[in-house]
Amino acid sequence: xxxxxxxxxxxxxxxxxxxxxxxxxxxxxxxxxxxxxxxxxxxxxxxxxxxxxxxxxxxxxxxxxxxxxxxxxxxxxxxxxxxxxxxxxxxxxxxxxxxxxxxxxxxxxx
Amino acid sequence: xxxxxxxxxxxxxxxxxxxxxxxxxxxxxxxxxxxxxxxxxxxxxxxxxxxxxxxxxxxxxxxxxxxxxxxxxxxxxxxxxxxxxxxxxxxxxxxxxxxxxxxxxxxxxx
DNA sequence: TCAATATATTCCTTGACAGGAATATTCCTG
DNA sequence: CAGGAATATTCCTGTCAAGGAATATATTGA
Numbered sequence: 350x351x352x353x354x355x356x357x358x359x360x361x362x363x364x365x366x367x368x369x370x371x372x373x374x375x376x377x378x379x380x381x382x383x384x385x386x387x388x389x390x391x392x393x394x395x396x397x398x399x400x401x402x403x404x405x406x407x408x409x410x411x412x413x414x415x416x417x418x419x420x421x422x423x424x425x426x427x428x429x430x431x432x433x434x435x436x437x438x439x440x441x442x443x444x445x446x447x448x449x450x451x452x453x454x455x456x457x458x459x
Numbered sequence: 460x461x462x463x464x465x466x467x468x469x470x471x472x473x474x475x476x477x478x479x480x481x482x483x484x485x486x487x488x489x490x491x492x493x494x495x496x497x498x499x500x501x502x503x504x505x506x507x508x509x510x511x512x513x514x515x516x517x518x519x520x521x522x523x524x525x526x527x528x529x530x531x532x533x534x535x536x537x538x539x540x541x542x543x544x545x546x547x548x549x550x551x552x553x554x555x556x557x558x559x560x561x562x563x564x565x566x567x568x569x
Numbered sequence: 570t571c572a573a574t575a576t577a578t579t580c581c582t583t584g585a586c587a588g589g590a591a592t593a594t595t596c597c598t599g
Numbered sequence: 600c601a602g603g604a605a606t607a608t609t610c611c612t613g614t615c616a617a618g619g620a621a622t623a624t625a626t627t628g629a
Binding site for chain 1: 604605606607608
């Protein structure tokens, strides 16, 4: 997995921006209003999201319309895929491991 | 979604620790060795992962055996669920939106 | 009991980053 | 063209987090 995606999403306001955008493209001002951010901060967060590929811009005269890009989220989903096998599977290899150590006398007891 | 999970995963070394642990529980020393970290840094990262609920510890004499906890990853997966609808769905509401603006004369042209 | 091993914790320093305020830029309208 | 709207950018400041080094703590073994 790619750290920049996670890093971009790890900031609360940016995460909210992404969640807002589930419902469709938004202008900077709208984002700022809905999240009670000042416009410059909104722009800065959008820049970071943009550099992480999580959003893309469409210039429309004065305005910039941002919309979500799904690719990074798909990558994240693919990464989680590699854990999904464990989801249900009872995960008690720990005891197996400890038994193994005992058998190998790596852990001397008493 | 919860920011602490994302924050914990956003640090490269911590992400690698989690990836290492897909294969089973590990002692601090092993993690430090495999990732070329110094022991204290490994402990620190593990502490943060632990506080985020991404790992849990099992004390065994001298050693601490850490293993992955799936709950936060499942939560992350659930969050992605809310985007999965868009995965394939062509996302061209942007043009709809612009048409809407035009119709409403919010964007005066010429 | 003393040394060694495994791990956690503390202190320090440095760099990244977020927010505030002010300013620059672009485009539209009267 | 002047003014205003929408957005980006810059500068500054404070905070926080990560790594390094040293030290503390606990457990086992001679």
